[in-house]
Every structure is written in structure tokens, then in C-alpha cells.
Amino acid sequence: MRAVKNLLVLYTGGTIGMLQTAEGLAPAGGFEARMREHFSACGDAPEVQWSLRELNPLIDSANMQQANWLAMRDAIVEAVERDGHDGVLVLHGTDTLAYSAAALSFLLLGLSAPVLLTGSMLPAGAPDSDAWANLIGALNLFESGLEDGVQLFFHGQLLHGCRASKLRSEAFDAFKALPRHRDSERAPSIPARLDYRQPRQPVKLAVLPVFPGLGAEHLRGLFDSGVQGLVLECYGSGTGPSDDQALLDALHDARQGGVVIVAISQCPEGAVVFDTYAAGSRLRDTGLVSGGGMTREAALGKLFALLGAGLDADSAEHWFALDLCGERA
Template sequence: MKKILLIATGGTIASKYSSEGLKPGITSEELLAYVPEIREFCMVDTVQPFELDSTNVCQEHWLILERVIEEAYDRYHGFVVCHGTDTMAYTAAALSYLIQNNRKPVVVTGAQKPINLEITDARANLRDSLRFASDDRAYGVNIVFDGKVIAGTRAKKERSKSYNAFSSINYPDIAVIQEHRIIFYIEDHFRLTEPVRFYHRMNRRVLLLKMIPGMDGRVLNMLADEYDAVIIESFGVGGLPTYGQHDFLEAIDNWCSQGKKMIMATQVTHEGSDMAVYQVGKAIKERFPIIEAFDMTLEATVTKVMWLLEQNLSGEEFKKEFYRTINHDVLLVE
């Protein structure tokens, strides 16, 4: 029987109603008590490193989770992280970069309704997550939610209230869970040849900047002193406007001349970027050392840059590592 570590961090799944609104208050042991049937297929220990609404989860908490898993790695067959849904995709992506070549499953899950309600998705999600973490074929970081298994770098929360909150972006679901059956669509654990590696640092000085009509290059100049990298959510397949007295070309030149990283992504959820299509993107890409996110999610792009900035890489090494596929995060590369 598999031995699983349940890591509770708060979130809606562990929340209780109060006069101030929903807030975490259900312990890790109490969560487990709501799914007694899991004793048929796994043994579970619990730990609670913090108890937060996931709105308050950031880099320091990702590193805490990494350390918990690293310290317990040899004692368990798998790990389940109970987490709030709002930043769950960021946490799953971050753990994908902090724990690499991982042959053991790290499952991130949560719920849209607290587990102590009569009608809730929490019990099914927790049960499915523990079942998946106990499966011999499971490995790496994945989100398990509403019967779907999604690669940790491909998940995005697309619905704020519905049970089917998460979708896999530009990549198929890894598997689906139907009652006690797990149906795998992708089985590729055999590709892992290196030993597991844990990383312990992430750079917080990363900005995600969403373009809106009328924005000009002054915004980049104002931010250059505060950030080491900027990821620009551009329009369509990727490009920047050239109107007005303060276009982006001068600002980009200033940013890149300081050795700061600039990554071009897209606001469009599906199908990714391709700056070579239009002049507004191609001209910039040919002139400046800009990296393109292509088919990556914004959550994966942000956390991968945070991880890479701490690896002391040259410009070309940084670009090469950014385009190295980790946990299915990028397929369309130059």
C-alpha cells in the first residue's frame, strides 16, 4: 500500500464561513477525516506548513512546499498539496521548476466549495488526488481537479465558481479519473533519466505587464529600476504598438541594454504567440534579444523566469534553458 504525505496549506477546501467571509480553518487531519474510503488504497500522513487563502501565497510559500517535499521525499511514494484555487496554477508551475526529474507524483488540488459542506466538490477532488498519487504510473507535478489530471505547467483557472474550474492550455489532459479508475492519455515517465533535483531560490523581481490600447513605452522606463525581467502580455500573436512620442522601441533598447530580460507572451489563452507573423512583432524580435513564450501559459512563463533568474546564466544560456521543455511546459520553439 502506498504511503502519501498530505500537505495542507489552507484555501477554500479547508475554509469555514465567518462574519468576515470564508477563511481557512480546517486542519489537515480534519480534511482527511472527510474521505475515510482512501484507507482502502493508501496510508496518509499529514502536515500543515501554513494556512492561507491562496491570494496570499507567493514565492516564499512555494519554497516552503519544496523544502517539505525534499525533506520527506525518501519516506513517501507521493505527495498531495491541498491549496486554494486562485493561485493554484502558479504554485503547480513553480513546483514543476523547483522539483525536476521527479519520478514521484506531486499532486496539487483544492475545491470551489469547502469540504465541510453537504454539497461540495472537495471530497471528490481530495479522494481523486490521493488515488492518483498512489498510482504506479503517476509522476511529476500535476493538478487534479474535477476528474482531470493536468500537467502542472499547463493549468489555468478559467472559471471562478464552477466545479470545472481548470483547463489544460495548449496541451492534452494527462489523464482522467472516473470513480476508482484512472485513464491515462499520456504516459512518458520512461523519459526521465536524471536523478531528482531540488532548487531553493526564486527571483521576485519579475513583472507581468498586460498591454492595453494607448499604453506607451514610458511604462517600461518607469519600471526598469524595480524589476529584473518583464513578461509582456501583448495583443494577438505578439507585437507592440509604435504610436506617439514614446513608442516601445527606445524603452526596449534601454531595458535590454541593462541586461534585463524581456519575454513576449500573449493575452490570448489558446494557441500561443508567433511574433514572426506581423511587422509589429517581427521587427522587434529581429532587432532585440527578446524571448518569446510561444505556447506556454502565463503562469508557467512567470515562474520559469523567476527560477531561471537565480541560475546565473548568460543571455544565450538563459534563452536555451527557457526553451528546454520541463514538465510539458513548451513545445513550440524557435
């Protein structure tokens, strides 16, 4: 851990900097001036030196796409390697904040700088907003020292970038890292193919919960759309409709065709342990890879980083099963 001396604030949009329009709150530029005005009027402004860059275009995080993850990754790497920043604070909307934190955790493996994401439930100009508390708290963390890697700060909590989820849509303490079973050995090192310098490409991914009535036709329709990876949210410890042979065949055929299918628990405090029930074992035998106690956000972000790096299905499954940055262990 070390104190950051030259911080980049990367403003991507989101509620924290939104202004009212005729259609409702929308992302707005000029947030650096608003920050500096606020800090000049407050007596306990952080002393860390910072500059701000606005990502173009600014977006409501509900519109977040893989291309935006890649743009954030590029901006962060450029800030550290070209511009000499030794830390990056990302201001982000809350709807997909946990997804971006997870994705960046894998896109920035090996980067020698701390990256912290924060946002707010109310805009910075709103009465009783949480924006300034979250922003000042994040800046204070950079001043006191942070470990390299990606983390999320919200409502006084510092959370691992791959362990956080948004659990509330209105309360200020919207993000939590719930206890989830951890079961994987740590990768001995990060391969060059997964290093932050490795370019990534967009990937066709999907997330699908298991539910009563899920049929083979649903799965085959999804696989026929060309998805390269699927996060399957199973019941409890990794179970599903194991007496539906057509559904099992659809999963097996997709895996044989090169689709990577990973299983996580749809329970907020659950984990996949296939061997607990026969229903889980039959799913595993179709070719599913256990995500253990990984969150949906972490599983999706990791699949994106692995397949986006050009790994084939077997290699992607190998690295998915190992802990790369604390997401599984």
C-alpha cells in the same frame, strides 16, 4: 508509473479546509482529523497510506508569494528525501493553484516522485461541496499510479502542471488546459543548475499586458523599479505597438541592462510567432524571447526558477527557449 505506498498530504490552506469566521471563510488547521473522520464514514475511502503535514502558516492562496513556493518546494523535497514518502499531494487554494503548479514543475525538476495539486471551489464542510470528490479522486490516482513530475487534478481532470489555467471563478470545472501551439525542442537533459536540489532565491518579476495606450513611460517606470524579468502579454501572435519607437527603445534598453523579457500571447488559445507580422518582428528585434504557446502561469514560474537559480540573462534566455518538462513541447 507506479502506485504510491507512502503518501504525504501537504496542506497549505485554501478553500478546501476553510472554516467560517466573523470576517468570512479563512484557512483553518486540524484538517487531518476532518479527513480521517470523513473517510471512516465513507464506504469507498482510498486505501493508499497517507500522513498529513500542515504548512505553517496556512494561507488563503490569494496571498501566495514566491516565499510560499519555496516553502512548498522545501517541504516536498524533505518529505521525499528525508522521510521516505514516494508521492506528495498538495492541498491548495484555487486562486493561485495553476501558478503554484507551474512554479513547482520547474522547482522540482528531476525529483523522483509524483506531485499532485488539488483543491476545491467550496469548503469540505459545505453542502454539495466538490472538496471530497477532488480529494478522493486525487488519492485514487496515487493508488493506481502516477508519473513523476507535477500535475494538477480538478473536477475529474488530470492536467499537466505547466499547461493548466483557472478559467472560471464559480463552476466546479474551473481549470482547463486549452490547446496552445507547441514549438520548442526538448532540452537534452536538465542541467545541475536547474535540478531540484539547487537552492533558489526570490526574484523581482512582473507581468504586463500590452494594451492600447501602453507607453514607454509605463515600461520605464516598471524597469526602474528593479524588475529582473518581465512576462509581456502581447496581442495575438506576438504583436504590439511597433510604430512607437520610444516604447521599442525602452524594451531594448532594459534588455541591454540585463532584464529578461519574454513574450506570450494574451489570447487563451494563442501563441507567439514573431515573424507572422512586421509588428511582431520589430518587438522581437528589441530582445524579446518568444514563449511560444506557454501560459502566463508557466512563463512566470519558469522565469522564477531560472533567475532564482542565479542564471544570468543570456543563460536564462537559452533555457527559457527550450522545453524542460512539457511546458512548450
